[in-house]
Amino acid sequence: MADHPHRLTPYALSGPALLFYGLLLGVPLLSTLLLSLRAFDAGEATRTGLSLTHYLAILSDPYFHAIFARTFMLSATVALLCVLIGTPEAYILSRMRAPWRSLFLIATLGPFLISVVVRTLGWAVLLGGQGVLSTVLQALGLADGPVSLLYTMPGMIIALVHVLVPFVVISVWVSLQNCDPDVERAGASLGASEAMIFRRLVLPQIVPGIVSGSVIAFSLAATAFATPSIIGGRRLKVVATAVYDAFFGTLDWSTGATLAILLLLANLLIVMSYHRLVDRRHRARHRVPTAALQEVSP
Amino acid sequence: MRRNGLLAWGFHGLFVAFIAAPLIAIVLVSFTGKGYLSMPFDGASLRWYRALLTAPEFGAALRVSLVLGVCSASIALVLAVPAALALSRWSFPGHATVQGILMSPLLIPNVVLGVAFLRFFTDLGLSGTLLGLVCAHVVVVMPYALRLSLAATGGFDLALEQAALSLGASAFTAFRRVTLRLLLPGLASGWILAFIHSFDELTMSTFIASPSLTPLPVRLYLRIEDSIDPMVAAVSTLMIVGALALVIALDRLYGLDRIFAGRP
Numbered sequence: 001m002a003d004h005p006h007r008l009t010p011y012a013l014s015g016p017a018l019l020f021y022g023l024l025l026g027v028p029l030l031s032t033l034l035l036s037l038r039a040f041d042a043g044e045a046t047r048t049g050l051s052l053t054h055y056l057a058i059l060s061d062p063y064f065h066a067i068f069a070r071t072f073m074l075s076a077t078v079a080l081l082c083v084l085i086g087t088p089e090a091y092i093l094s095r096m097r098a099p100w101r102s103l104f105l106i107a108t109l110g111p112f113l114i115s116v117v118v119r120t121l122g123w124a125v126l127l128g129g130q131g132v133l134s135t136v137l138q139a140l141g142l143a144d145g146p147v148s149l150l151y152t153m154p155g156m157i158i159a160l161v162h163v164l165v166p167f168v169v170i171s172v173w174v175s176l177q178n179c180d181p182d183v184e185r186a187g188a189s190l191g192a193s194e195a196m197i198f199r200r201l202v203l204p205q206i207v208p209g210i211v212s213g214s215v216i217a218f219s220l221a222a223t224a225f226a227t228p229s230i231i232g233g234r235r236l237k238v239v240a241t242a243v244y245d246a247f248f249g250t251l252d253w254s255t256g257a258t259l260a261i262l263l264l265l266a267n268l269l270i271v272m273s274y275h276r277l278v279d280r281r282h283r284a285r286h287r288v289p290t291a292a293l294q295e296v297s298p
Numbered sequence: 299m300r301r302n303g304l305l306a307w308g309f310h311g312l313f314v315a316f317i318a319a320p321l322i323a324i325v326l327v328s329f330t331g332k333g334y335l336s337m338p339f340d341g342a343s344l345r346w347y348r349a350l351l352t353a354p355e356f357g358a359a360l361r362v363s364l365v366l367g368v369c370s371a372s373i374a375l376v377l378a379v380p381a382a383l384a385l386s387r388w389s390f391p392g393h394a395t396v397q398g399i400l401m402s403p404l405l406i407p408n409v410v411l412g413v414a415f416l417r418f419f420t421d422l423g424l425s426g427t428l429l430g431l432v433c434a435h436v437v438v439v440m441p442y443a444l445r446l447s448l449a450a451t452g453g454f455d456l457a458l459e460q461a462a463l464s465l466g467a468s469a470f471t472a473f474r475r476v477t478l479r480l481l482l483p484g485l486a487s488g489w490i491l492a493f494i495h496s497f498d499e500l501t502m503s504t505f506i507a508s509p510s511l512t513p514l515p516v517r518l519y520l521r522i523e524d525s526i527d528p529m530v531a532a533v534s535t536l537m538i539v540g541a542l543a544l545v546i547a548l549d550r551l552y553g554l555d556r557i558f559a560g561r562p
Contacts (some may be wrong), residue, residue, distance in 0.1 A: 013384035014396050017377040017440070021399060024433050028414035029406075035417060089313050092306045106545050107314050111321060113541040115498050115515045118534040121522060122320025125327050125335055125531070132323060132337075162320065194303070216404070223407035225501035226515075230522060240409040240501065247413065247505065260413040268405055 036258040054258040064242070064259070068266070071222055071238040074153070078160045079218035085161065086168030087210055091202065093169070094176040112166040120227045123159040124150060127231070151233045159227045164220055168213035175209030176202075211278050215271055222267055239263045321538055328531035335526060346532040356533055359517035363497050365428070366513055370435035371492035374443040375485060377436070382447035386454070404441045411438065412505030419506060426508025434506055438499055439492035446491055450484020 039051035058064045093104060111119060126132050129148035137143040149155035179202065187197045225240040232238065237245070239259060246256030302310070330336050331343030350356060378400075384390075385397050403411070415434045416425070424430035458480065462472035500515040507516045514537070521530050 007390075010384035010388045010390045010393075010396075013380035014400070017381040017400055017444075018396065020377055020436070021402075021440075024418075025403065025406075025437050028418035029410075031417055031421070032410070032414040085313065085316075088306075088309055092302050092310050095302050095306075102549060104310070104314065106549060108317060110542060110545045111317050113494055113498075113545055114321070114538055115500070115518070115534075117500055117515045117518045117522065118324065118537050119320055121518075121526070121530060121534055122322075122324040124526065125323045126320055128335070130336065159320075162316065165317075219405065219407075223409060223501065225409055225504070226519060229519075240407065243409050243413060244504070247416070253417075257413055257417070260407075260410040263407050264410045267407055271405055 032257050033261055035254060036261045038254065054254050055262070058255065058258055058262065067237050067239055067242050068262075070153075070236065071240075071263075072266075074156060074160070074228075074238060075218050075221035077157055078164060078221040079214045081157070081161045082165045082168045082217040083210055083214045086165045086213060087172050087206070089165075090169045090172035090176060090209075091198070091206075094173060108169055109166055111162075112170070116163050116226045117230070119163055120159050120230045123155070123162065123227075124230055127155045127158070150231060151235045153236065156228055156231045156236065159231050160221050160224055163224070163227060164217040167216045167220070168210070171213035171216065172206055172209040175206040179205045207278075211275075215274060218274075219267060219271055222263070222270075324531050324534045325538065327528060328535040330528050330531075333527065335528060335531065346528040349529050350532050350536075353529065355512075355517060356514070359512050359514040362428075362431075362511055363514040366431055366435055367493040367496040369432045370439055370496045371443065371489050373432070373436045374440045374492050375447070375489050378440060378444040378447045378488065379451075379481075379485060382444055382451045386448055386451040387456070400444050401441045403437050408438065408499070408501040409505075412502040415502065416505040425506065426511055428511060430506060431503065431511065431513070434502060435496045435499060438502060439495045442495050443488040443492040446484055446488030447481075450481045450488070453484075454480060 034050075036054055037050045037052070039049055039053055089108065093101060093108065096104060127149035128134070129146040129150070131148070133149065134143070134147045137147050138145075149158070183201050183205075184197055187201045192200070223240060224238070225244065228236065228238045229241050229244070232241065240263070243256050243259045243263070246252045246259060326337055327335050328346060329338040329342040329344070331338065331341060331345050381396070381400055385393065411434065415430070419425040419427075419430040419434075422430075424433075454477065459472050459477050462476045463469065467475065497513075498515065499513070500519055503513050503516050504519065507513060512520070518530060518533055521533075
């Protein structure tokens with residue numbers, strides 16, 4: 001940190017971005033919040049003031065309970081699987097040698113550049129009743145008739161893990177790049193096993209990457225719209241698709257806005273408490289410089 | 299550099315297969331001659347690519363997406379770089395708050411942003427306009443531009459700039475010839491990441507797109523919602539080819555690890 005030439009310089013530099021956010025993020029969100037709090041007079045549909053009617057209606061409806069529970073389970077499962085798959089993959093990639101490394105990095109991160117709709121469509125082809133999975137299972141004698149994972153929870157989980165795992169790979173990869181390879185070599189020369197080196201030397205260094213990757217995966221899984229909409233369909237609604245239906249299906253903007261605000265609050269609550277928990281633990285155990293933690297927290 | 303064992307290569311093989319499977323499936327399906335999604339094992343056909351030629355809405359959607367991506371990534375970077383400089387150089391009252399606010403779109407589900415912008419733009423009369431779409435996309439891609447800008451400015455050695463100043467360069471020259479030059483790879487990565495996120499954005503755009511101004515992913519999604527015919531597979535295949543070309547070009551230009559790791 002340098003001396004500041006002027007007390008106001010940092011504010012002047014970040015001012016344009018903050019102003020833009022204020023106008024194009026703050027105002028629209030506030031307006032949505034007001035929409036969700038607006039009470040309508042049923043007969044005349046005129047504005048009668050603020051109330052929690054829409055919230056109470058949603059929070060007391062078992063139909064919406066099921067949708068929220070499903071969204072949470074889906075996101076948690078997807079984030080966990082992404083970490084379990086993405087962390088070892090990033091580690092393996094970081095240990096590859098020159099030509100292989102960049103080739104497989106392309107293979108791994110390339111799909112990241114391909115639209116979510118395209119990738120989900122691919123899974124729809126694979127998982128459908130006429131799909132490859134079904135054909136293979138029948139050919140192996142593992143299934144009697146056509147097997148379709150379309151419109152099922154496992155189908156949604158598989159497709160979402162596919163969409164989100166590159167985020168974990170990237171964020172772990174970034175923190176692996178910041179590791180000092182001499183630490184690993186020192187461990188090996190002192191006789192530590194592979195597993196011990198990974199667990200005791202590498203893992204503590206990449207925890208920030210894993211945390212930020214899993215938080216992103218969780219958050220994006222809870223946000224996800226395309227994949228649950230195409231794979232889950234009308235049968236397995238999640239909050240995001242329920243919001244869409246409220247706006248474009250039933251044209252009930254107030255319910256849609258209320259659902260959206262609830263999704264936002266739930267997401268904020270979970271992500272922030274997760275951060276706080278990991279932050280505190282990590283700091284206590286490893287005394288990580290705060291700069292690294294700032295990098296991690298969104 | 300320590301080596302991977304057999305187990306590691308096995309894991310890696312499964313991972314690559316998992317990543318590639320749906321993409322291979324979609325490419326294969328796009329060559330079917332039938333009217334429904336099926337594997338073209340009994341003869342490949344270009345029927346659905348020919349059909350694409352008489353469906354100009356996809357070309358129009360591609361143009362919208364490209365314009366949107368370039369505009370929003372550029373604006374986001376212009377806003378993010380000064381903020382990143384401020385955040386990485388000085389500790390000032392409200393430092394954490396400013397950074398928290400600028401990263402906050404990551405915490406806001408895109409579906410919520412879609413709802414918010416739909417209502418906001420409808421009130422302002424900006425609904426379905428390019429200006430509206432660009433503004434909304436800037437908000438969504440800003441955290442990505444800022445994160446890589448921060449990575450670049452954070453790793454910047456201030457002594458280099460001070461050396462330029464002590465050798466008689468003006469503050470502007472030092473910034474332009476030294477600071478900006480050294481930050482460039484990081485900033486370019488930030489721009490590319492922002493562009494990708496804009497190009498890929500579906501959820502929010504579905505809410506605010508209009509029939510005459512529809513980005514490619516939204517066009518594709520609406521088509522799929524309507525009916526899954528092999529034409530969507532043909533469009534998808536072309537998008538996969540485009541993305542692959544982009545990846546290879548990027549890797550030649552900068553090196554993928556630099557782009558994704560945000561390292562100079």
